[in-house]
Amino acid sequence: MSAGLSSTWVYLSTSPLLWLTVTLLAYAAADWISIKAHRNPLASPVVIAVALVILLLEATGTDYETYFKGAQFVNFLLGPATVALGVPLWRNLRTVRSVLVPLGCALVAGGITAMVSAVGIAWLFGSPPEILATVAPKSVTTPIAMAIAETLGGIPSLAAILVLVTGIFGSIIVTPLMNLLRVSDPAARGFAAGLAAHGFGTARAFQVNEIAGTFAGIGMGLNGAFTAIVLSLLSAFFG
Amino acid sequence: MLQAITVLFLCQLAGEALVRFLRLPFPGPVLGMLLLAAILTVRGRAGPELETTTSVILRNLVLLYIPVSVGIIRQGANLSRYGLALGTAILVSTVLTLAVTALVFQFVARRRNPIPDPQISDPQISDRGAARSRGPNREATP
Numbered sequence: 001m002s003a004g005l006s007s008t009w010v011y012l013s014t015s016p017l018l019w020l021t022v023t024l025l026a027y028a029a030a031d032w033i034s035i036k037a038h039r040n041p042l043a044s045p046v047v048i049a050v051a052l053v054i055l056l057l058e059a060t061g062t063d064y065e066t067y068f069k070g071a072q073f074v075n076f077l078l079g080p081a082t083v084a085l086g087v088p089l090w091r092n093l094r095t096v097r098s099v100l101v102p103l104g105c106a107l108v109a110g111g112i113t114a115m116v117s118a119v120g121i122a123w124l125f126g127s128p129p130e131i132l133a134t135v136a137p138k139s140v141t142t143p144i145a146m147a148i149a150e151t152l153g154g155i156p157s158l159a160a161i162l163v164l165v166t167g168i169f170g171s172i173i174v175t176p177l178m179n180l181l182r183v184s185d186p187a188a189r190g191f192a193a194g195l196a197a198h199g200f201g202t203a204r205a206f207q208v209n210e211i212a213g214t215f216a217g218i219g220m221g222l223n224g225a226f227t228a229i230v231l232s233l234l235s236a237f238f239g
Numbered sequence: 240m241l242q243a244i245t246v247l248f249l250c251q252l253a254g255e256a257l258v259r260f261l262r263l264p265f266p267g268p269v270l271g272m273l274l275l276a277a278i279l280t281v282r283g284r285a286g287p288e289l290e291t292t293t294s295v296i297l298r299n300l301v302l303l304y305i306p307v308s309v310g311i312i313r314q315g316a317n318l319s320r321y322g323l324a325l326g327t328a329i330l331v332s333t334v335l336t337l338a339v340t341a342l343v344f345q346f347v348a349r350r351r352n353p354i355p356d357p358q359i360s361d362p363q364i365s366d367r368g369a370a371r372s373r374g375p376n377r378e379a380t381p
Binding site (some may be wrong): 023024026027030031045046049050053054057064067068071072074075077078079080081082083084085086087088089090091093099101102103105106107109110113114117118119120121122124125126127131135138139142143144146147148150151152155156157158160161162164165166169170173174177178181183184185187188189191192193195196197199219224225228229232235236 | 265268275279300301327328334348
């Protein structure tokens with residue numbers, strides 16, 4: 001019996017099916033917890049799901065390579081899912097033709113501020129190039145940020161965490177900060193939230209009002225494309 | 240469903256092939272995203288299949304971050320070494336980015352259209368008016 005159990009475990013623990021299933025179950029559990037917490041940004045489903053998987057890996061003494069052999073099937077879909085972001089990008093672009101000038105100015109100013117300030121501060125602390133390449137896309141939505149980090153020689157998994165922290169922090173401070181700065185235009189507030197804090201900022205903006213939410217979605221989409229283009233140009237010239 | 244997925248894979252494939260062919264330091268899937276947006280702009284419509292499939296994928300986008308994010312277990316050395324630098328960079332940069340973006344947007348918009356908008360004249364944008372949970376996972380998509 002116990003020999004049967006242990007040989008079953010030996011089979012399962014190295015089988016891609018087990019870790020693929022674990023990933024899906026961890027996501028389902030994390031999503032359920034997040035709903036129970038009323039989608040509070042601090043109860044982020046990614047954080048909960050990743051923590052659950054890590055706990056299980058530690059408890060069973062499984063290494064990351066073994067886990068990834070199963071999880072790679074989910075990971076593979078990240079590429080097509082990034083392409084899918086083109087649909088909301090196209091839909092949002094159609095709705096904003098009237099405010100194209102303020103939008104373009106804010107995109108260039110904000111997008112460059114996000115990259116330059118993050119990289120500049122990390123550089124002042126003496127961080128090496130691979131860390132700078134990892135923090136550069138921190139304001140951009142996770143799939144794009146991971147892809148940028150990888151292209152520039154950064155660390156995709158660390159980039160994912162930095163993006164997450166940016167999103168949580170940004171979505172918490174955006175409303176008090178905008179009130180402090182006396183920015184009252186919901187389009188400006190929303191656009192800033194999406195540009196600086198991607199999906200978390202967008203979700204926050206939708207809680208405040210519909211206009212802010214729509215502009216946040218636009219800010220998120222445009223800054224993803226803008227950051228990827230600027231960073232790849234920079235790395236082509238200096239890389 | 241299958242047709243829409245094929246479109247997404249084709250766009251990604253074109254993006255990956257293009258960046259390699261042109262030797263661009265640019266992520267293939269992001270170029271695929273721009274290609275899809277460009278195709279839709281030319282066509283003028285997405286169609287129900289692509290709309291439904293992409294919305295299902297995007298609502299569950301968080302699932303797709305898990306495998307790479309679990310890789311953080313191997314980043315202990317980097318986190319303890321550069322944690323302070325990265326933490327400071329994120330906090331300061333996020334405040335600066337929010338402020339610069341919103342101020343530039345509002346400044347340019349007001350210069351171009353000085354007539355006060357009814358929305359602009361109301362500084363107290365309600366935080367509580369909108370429903371907190373707006374469908375599955377909107378909040379959870381960084």
